[in-house]
Amino acid sequence: MSITFNSETFRDDFTYYNSPEAIQRFPFPFDEDTYMYAVNMEQHNPGERGSVLEHPIDVDEHYVAEMEDRAMVLAEDPKRTQTLPHMETAAWDTLELLFGLMARDYPEHFTLERDGTTWHWINRPLGLDHTFTFGDSSTLPPRPGSRGDVPMEPLEYVTRQVQGDYAVLDQRADNLWMDAGTVTSQADWSLDFDIGMDFYEWHGPVPLAHEMGIFDRALKYLLSIEQHNPGRRLNWTMTINPRLDTSPENYNTWGVDRTTVTPENVGEKVHLRVELQTFFRLPRSNALLFPIRCYLISLNDLVTVPGWGKRLHRVLRDLHPDLAEYKGLTTYLPTVIEWLSAYDDESETVDQAG
Amino acid sequence: MQQKITSPPAEIQSRPKYHELAAVPSAQWNLVIAEGEGMLSVLRMLNEAPKGFSARTHVVYLTSNEGDDQDYVGQLEEFGPISVNQALTRKEALHRLSKLLETAKMGTRLYAVGGETFLGLVIREALNYGINHESVITELRGSLARRVQCVHCKFIAEGVTTSFYDCPRCGETLEVRDHHSRRLAAFQGVSATVETPGETPEVEEVYP
Numbered sequence: 001m002s003i004t005f006n007s008e009t010f011r012d013d014f015t016y017y018n019s020p021e022a023i024q025r026f027p028f029p030f031d032e033d034t035y036m037y038a039v040n041m042e043q044h045n046p047g048e049r050g051s052v053l054e055h056p057i058d059v060d061e062h063y064v065a066e067m068e069d070r071a072m073v074l075a076e077d078p079k080r081t082q083t084l085p086h087m088e089t090a091a092w093d094t095l096e097l098l099f100g101l102m103a104r105d106y107p108e109h110f111t112l113e114r115d116g117t118t119w120h121w122i123n124r125p126l127g128l129d130h131t132f133t134f135g136d137s138s139t140l141p142p143r144p145g146s147r148g149d150v151p152m153e154p155l156e157y158v159t160r161q162v163q164g165d166y167a168v169l170d171q172r173a174d175n176l177w178m179d180a181g182t183v184t185s186q187a188d189w190s191l192d193f194d195i196g197m198d199f200y201e202w203h204g205p206v207p208l209a210h211e212m213g214i215f216d217r218a219l220k221y222l223l224s225i226e227q228h229n230p231g232r233r234l235n236w237t238m239t240i241n242p243r244l245d246t247s248p249e250n251y252n253t254w255g256v257d258r259t260t261v262t263p264e265n266v267g268e269k270v271h272l273r274v275e276l277q278t279f280f281r282l283p284r285s286n287a288l289l290f291p292i293r294c295y296l297i298s299l300n301d302l303v304t305v306p307g308w309g310k311r312l313h314r315v316l317r318d319l320h321p322d323l324a325e326y327k328g329l330t331t332y333l334p335t336v337i338e339w340l341s342a343y344d345d346e347s348e349t350v351d352q353a354g
Numbered sequence: 355m356q357q358k359i360t361s362p363p364a365e366i367q368s369r370p371k372y373h374e375l376a377a378v379p380s381a382q383w384n385l386v387i388a389e390g391e392g393m394l395s396v397l398r399m400l401n402e403a404p405k406g407f408s409a410r411t412h413v414v415y416l417t418s419n420e421g422d423d424q425d426y427v428g429q430l431e432e433f434g435p436i437s438v439n440q441a442l443t444r445k446e447a448l449h450r451l452s453k454l455l456e457t458a459k460m461g462t463r464l465y466a467v468g469g470e471t472f473l474g475l476v477i478r479e480a481l482n483y484g485i486n487h488e489s490v491i492t493e494l495r496g497s498l499a500r501r502v503q504c505v506h507c508k509f510i511a512e513g514v515t516t517s518f519y520d521c522p523r524c525g526e527t528l529e530v531r532d533h534h535s536r537r538l539a540a541f542q543g544v545s546a547t548v549e550t551p552g553e554t555p556e557v558e559e560v561y562p
Contacts, residue, residue: 193535193538196535201368204367248505251544251548
């Protein structure tokens, strides 16, 4: 099935929108009326046809616009993509995995022909047709905007063509190390600051979960992920306006948006932001690829799906204040809860199987 | 390492943890770098160390400006270390360290004691030589003053002792977090006034 790609923006005039189909397939993350951290990991098995879980890497109507937004972020701030020298093999592993999956699952949009180490990649939505030598960075296309046509590093090359942020984690000494990544649509964390940190360190700012033992168990699970058996979990926060680049670097640009929410504009401005986090073991490097795919939905669209407005109302109403603070919701949360209460008839809800 | 902890409580786990210096008897060679009064910890360690330890030890010593430390070197020499390298500036001390790391042999153990910024810079230097940061024995003794990176414009300010400060490059009023990067040897500063325009945060001296 061929995807029709939206023409839309994630900044300035914010023309981002979800089609009715995109609303129906939105990965609503709450299967209970309350939310607390949990080690909510499961095998990344194929989900229902048409759902965001149908394929290991989901390509949707926002693909082209998201890639345009990434290109803008990288032009402003090239350090949003970095690869420490020992991660080059893992970067090629990443390219092989992502291009391979995209060509397999979306053949009408992407084609990968491999002849030994000579690879021919066609990306129709972005209008790219490249031939390069696998493992030889000097054969990759130049970095856009670079002087002297410096070739792109493999991680930058591939992640400019796949939705979601990418952290590439080295595994050593029973820990995971954030040693490479491309991060342009993040929920307020900085790759440039966190690169080189271990699993506990980059999660340092997260409240409560350390004490609950969440990270010990999550790390154990991640260290044991095997090739061909990827894992996944959902995470969530909220974002004002459909902005992908909510980075700490630009917090002084977007943070003020949190003060602009009113009872009149809440349905349009406030978005639930869901991250589909997946984990893939990479074959040559034994590194772990950690794609963080972001889905945004306005509250206006969210409440069109029966049951979602009611459930979100209960989750937010009873949210632990430390979580609200960490997720940056405190300023506008009362306005959101009040608005959502109109969708909650106070009746019992039936928990979906988790 | 089951040594006494010397780090103050931290809100965020990326903040390095420090312990009291203690000789690792199995180390074939030892490289000790100390700032100011940290030298007292070095002298204590050498005093408690097994016989022969000092004779396998190089020391780099960054003198403090306080003027009360003249006799440290004399006391140190009584233990008979391989070398004592006295430096007057932080830059010089790190340069001496770098030279020693360049020619360090297998089985060398690195020890550092001093203020928090000094320890961060030593660890960063060690990383440049492929030393695992977890193998370095660090004791916090001295100032808590921080190197802080403005996450917005990336400027690194030295000697920040307050909970908030104005970035000297971009002017943003930043809150100093406990989030710490080894590679930058810096804590993180994030704009403190974005969501509360017009309000001025109360600046406290928290990293003396």
